[in-house]
Amino acid sequence: MNPPPPPPPTPDSSYHVPPGPLTATRAEEVVRATAREFPNLTAPKSTEAQSLRECEELMLRMIWHLKLAGYQSGRQRNPSNAISLDKLTIFIDGAWHAYDVLSLGNVNEEIAIHFIEVWPANHVPDGGIPD
Secondary structure, three states: OOOOOOOOOOOOOOOOOOOOOOOHHHHHHHHHHHHHHOHHHHOOOOOHHHHHHHHHHHHHHHHHHHHHOOOOEEEEEOOOOOEEEEEEEEEEOOEEEEEEEEOOOOOOOOOOEEEEEEOOOOEEEOOOOOO
16 A cells, blocks of 8 residues: 655745656755755754764654655665664665665764765655645
């Protein structure tokens, strides 16, 4: 059973990426736009626990925004079998891809956003966190 589609973007959000091809380049645009939409989540944190919580929240918001942009997306299960707090999966060109999208657990440092493909992709369904 497929999850319901996400709601349409709110017209007043300049951070939502407009319709376009389901490419890795556009997926990266969505990831970076989501981080810009939530600067409070990328701001420096005073504890590692707070940084980890906000990294996970930001990654889940990225998943929802990817779905909003038309992608299938979810969480990444690491080779250790742990569900990642900084990696997500995206279905592109007929296959699942995994991307490391942010720095993890840094104290007193802004959370860095990146888009680095990692292997192997091991998709875990997740609806993310909506706006």
